[in-house]
Every structure is written in structure tokens, then in C-alpha cells.
């Protein structure tokens with residue numbers, strides 16, 4: 001029991017935690033969190049309020065999507081904001097967005113429980129008498145339909161065209177692509193492959209997104225067809241997992257996942273370490289890597305494979321978020337690498 005803030009109501013979701021110390025606006029608007037109740041380990045959340053959304057060419061500059069995507073928010077203390085560009089408080093924002101939150105929780109104890117027992121389903125409610133039944137499991141629901149666009153959306157005016165298979169893409173990814181001079185065409189994630197190829201893209205991005213990648217065999221098939229066309233492909237997070245499944249690998253549920261803005265990944269070939277942003281509850285280990293792909297990055301803490309490169313085709317993928325948002329920009333060179341491959345093709 002704690003103190004409710006944000007919207008009134010009752011929501012069910014998978015309870016997961018992030019150890020990010022800042023960036024709650026970007027985190028809460030990341031569509032990959034659909035279906036999840038998010039616990040912040042950082043004790044003070046809300047300090048700098050919530051800004052007016054800023055947009056350039058239809059791409060959001062300071063949020064990852066147009067809405068708060070999590071089902072509910074759990075914090076130790078919700079603070080009064082003080083910042084020049086704060087338009088409203090976390091409480092006001094969550095109220096407008098219809099998302100319930102709770103403060104006054106011993107979040108460190110709760111996170112210890114999640115670490116020991118693994119991510120689990122939970123209920124957040126502003127009404128103690130409301131006891132909905134937990135009759136669904138996060139792992140069994142395809143959330144991509146809730147966050148993927150229903151029709152094509154175009155950003156940028158560059159000479160080279162990229163298709164983004166949009167499973168709930170973070171606007172930070174779009175910004176990195178538009179900023180490198182591409183026309184970016186976002187397509188619904190269940191688009192038939194011939195509709196994607198009819199756009200004549202010079203490269204394809206399979207985006208981040210919510211839920212269990214094993215529920216998306218159609219998307220893996222689309223990936224395989226596009227790979228056969230020998231088009232350059234960049235897979236990010238869910239896109240990395242779909243790549244692994246498409247090429248004959250395996251993706252498993254992790255006990256409590258990686259959600260933070262300071263996770264190390266080590267490049268296998270060079271031994272270089274990059275500090276990166278993560279938000280994933282599924283992952284793969286060396287045994288799960290598909291034939292013809294090699295490990296590009298690994299997390300040195302637990303050995304999770306954090307990136308793959310195809311041995312022959314121009315396909316590379318990252319489990320982490322090279323666009324950061326929020327987080328350090330150590331890995332933004334991955335977009336430069338992809339841009340170079342697309343332009344040389």
C-alpha cells in the first residue's frame with residue numbers, strides 16, 4: 001500500500017524495474033513498455049517535471065512516442081518539479097494520460113523480490129476494493145498491434161529511402177535516421193513483404209517493440225524474405241530478437257531482464273566496451289545464436305548476446321538501444337555504420 005497519484009483506475013501488467021537514474025519521460029513513452037508496470041529504483045522521480053513535446057519533421061525530439069505507454073508506475077517518492085521547461089508535473093501528465101501510479105513504496109525491497117523471483121504479473125489500483133483476476137500473462141499477448149501505426153508514415157526528405165518495420169519504434173531511432181539524411185518510411189509491423197519491397201527501400205530497420213518475440217512468426221518470415229533480397233538490415237531490440245528467430249536461432253525469457261541506461265556491452269572482435277541503454281525482458285545466449293550469424297556484442301555481466309552480425313549478408317543487430325534516449329551516446333556510431341552500408345549498396 002502506498003499513496004496513489006496520476007490517474008485513478010486499476011491496471012494489470014508485468015511488473016518490471018529500471019535502474020535508470022534519470023530519463024523518466026523518455027522511459028515512460030517507450031512503446032516497448034506496453035503491458036508492463038514499471039518500478040523505478042531511483043528514489044526520487046519527477047524532479048524536472050514533464051516538458052512540452054517538441055517535434056521536427058514529425059519526429060518527437062524529447063519523448064519517444066505521443067503517449068505514456070506503461071500500464072502503471074511505481075516510485076519511492078514523487079517529487080515536486082523544478083525546471084525551466086517543465087510544463088506539468090509527473091502526476092498531472094499521468095492523470096491526463098490515464099495511467100495510475102503509486103508512491104511511498106519500498107522500491108528497493110520490491111526490486112529485490114523481482115530479482116529473486118523474476119518479473120511477475122501485478123495489479124496497480126487506486127481502489128482497494130477492485131480485485132480484477134490476473135487472467136492473462138504478459139508472455140502470451142502480442143502487444144505490437146497496440147503500438148504499431150495503422151498506415152504508412154513518412155519523415156525526412158533524403159535521397160536514400162529506408163523502411164522502418166514499426167513495432168512501436170522509439171522516435172530517437174527515427175531522429176538518428178532522419179538526421180543522417182534519409183527519407184524514413186514507417187510501415188505497420190504486420191505489412192506484407194511485397195508492400196515493404198514496393199517502397200523500394202535501400203535498407204530496412206526492424207524496430208524495438210513490446211512483448212514476446214516468439215509470438216511473431218509472421219514478422220520473422222518477413223525478415224527472412226527481406227534478408228533474401230540482400231538488403232541491408234538493422235535490427236534493434238525486438239528487431240534483433242526477430243532477426244535471431246528468422247535466421248534459425250532461439251530467444252528466451254530472462255529472469256528479470258535488463259532495463260537501465262548504463263549497461264556495458266563488449267564488442268567481441270575488438271574488446272571495446274560501450275555503455276548503453278537497455279530495455280529487454282527476452283534475450284539469447286551463445287547457444288541460441290543462429291548459424292551464419294556471429295556474436296557482435298556481449299554483456300560482460302551475464303553473457304547475454306547483445307548484438308549479431310551475419311557472416312555473408314549485410315545484416316546487423318543490437319539488443320541494446322544505440323539511439324540511447326535516455327542514456328549515453330556511446331553507440332550512436334552504429335547508425336553511421338548502417339548509413340555507410342546502405343549508401344555503398
Ligand SMILES: NC(=O)CC[C@H](N)C(=O)O
Nearest residue numbers: 208209211237238281282
Ligand atoms: N525494447 C524492446 O524492443 C524490447 C524487446 C522485447 N519486448 C523484450 O522485452 O525483450
